[in-house]
Amino acid sequence: MTEPYRVVALPGEGIGPEVVDASLKVLVYLAKLEGFSLVIDYALIGQPAFNEFGKFFPDQTAKLCEGADGILFGAVTRGGILELRQHFDFFINFRPVRPFETLLDKSSLQSHKIQGADILFVRELVSGIYFGPSGRTEDDSGYYGFHTMKYYDWQIRRIAKVALGKAKERRGLLTVAHKENALPQIPWSRLVQEEAEHFPDVIVEPMLVDNLAMQLVREPKRFDVILAGNLFGDILSDIGGALVGSIGLLPSASLNERGFGLYEAIHGTAPDIAGKGIANPLGTMGAVVLMLQQWGETHAAIKLIQAIEKVLALGYRTADLAPQGQEILVNAETLTELIVQQLGS
Numbered sequence: 001m002t003e004p005y006r007v008v009a010l011p012g013e014g015i016g017p018e019v020v021d022a023s024l025k026v027l028v029y030l031a032k033l034e035g036f037s038l039v040i041d042y043a044l045i046g047q048p049a050f051n052e053f054g055k056f057f058p059d060q061t062a063k064l065c066e067g068a069d070g071i072l073f074g075a076v077t078r079g080g081i082l083e084l085r086q087h088f089d090f091f092i093n094f095r096p097v098r099p100f101e102t103l104l105d106k107s108s109l110q111s112h113k114i115q116g117a118d119i120l121f122v123r124e125l126v127s128g129i130y131f132g133p134s135g136r137t138e139d140d141s142g143y144y145g146f147h148t149m150k151y152y153d154w155q156i157r158r159i160a161k162v163a164l165g166k167a168k169e170r171r172g173l174l175t176v177a178h179k180e181n182a183l184p185q186i187p188w189s190r191l192v193q194e195e196a197e198h199f200p201d202v203i204v205e206p207m208l209v210d211n212l213a214m215q216l217v218r219e220p221k222r223f224d225v226i227l228a229g230n231l232f233g234d235i236l237s238d239i240g241g242a243l244v245g246s247i248g249l250l251p252s253a254s255l256n257e258r259g260f261g262l263y264e265a266i267h268g269t270a271p272d273i274a275g276k277g278i279a280n281p282l283g284t285m286g287a288v289v290l291m292l293q294q295w296g297e298t299h300a301a302i303k304l305i306q307a308i309e310k311v312l313a314l315g316y317r318t319a320d321l322a323p324q325g326q327e328i329l330v331n332a333e334t335l336t337e338l339i340v341q342q343l344g345s
Ligand code: NAI
Pocket: 015, 019, 074, 075, 076, 077, 078, 081, 247, 248, 249, 264, 266, 267, 268, 269, 270, 271, 272, 273, 278, 279, 280, 281, 283, 320
């Protein structure tokens, strides 16, 4: 028997626990089918951790995550996630955006504009304005607040290498989000272009981030890999939710240099629907797919994707996908059971 994979589950708050539970059910079943074993440890993060330990990302949680094979994360409202990302230096954030063929009509765009789109966002995750010096104070003009966008060149270069590597494996186009007309001291374009000398097959296309946002909506299929800093990547990737039909569908993987990773959906705690059992768990299940791929459990990953696609093809939809006509409205629990059944069949 091979060593079990150890997963740390950090459900967090809001719909976090709902989508993590659903995804773990599927993962546990899949492990049985595929013959690998799993150990799942639970830990607190966010508000529940603060209530218990006075810290959003307590030392106990950090310890438990150390040496694990992956972290499956739900969502938090205020604190915990930035500390977690920084603690393990999860500087690489992959956010694939690909519509399900059966959900093309759920896109905010016409189906033909989104059909075949395949975008990979590569977002820098442990630096930039979310981590720079910040504060509130006052001077002669009054009270003011500040957050600083600070990037070391090496931080841009290391994420650029990752994005270039991905573009090379894919269709060879790397679009770089930047705002150098207003923020010229952080030269994303030049640094990425310098790194690109080692990747002669990749075309680097710098694009001002405001234009990029518009082009994403106008013509999503023109993009391959999009590299962005922390702030721009956060904002741009939510557009992906509108492209594929629901933000509840989109997964993400955050990795460090060693390939150790944190897997989560890109959405937040969704307080408007929390506790109702109606949250779409497919984003987090997509994150499980990314974790399996990272482990090299390719067969299991394909099985899970196929089971999800089959259940969607049969017409089952959570409420965020606004089922119509022949489509069948289900809650998260039923959707999860259907996926488990599909896996077993
Ligand atoms: P959100 O992503 O939580 O929700 C935006 C909208 O999408 C809401 O209408 C929500 O109901 C819907 N939605 C999100 N996920 C869904 C799912 N799985 N199924 C169905 N509908 C879904 O973003 P919002 O409302 O801006 O933020 C809420 C809280 O989440 C905030 O406190 C924010 O700080 C936090 N947040 C946490 C993140 C994390 O933990 N990684 C990421 C983004 C936000």
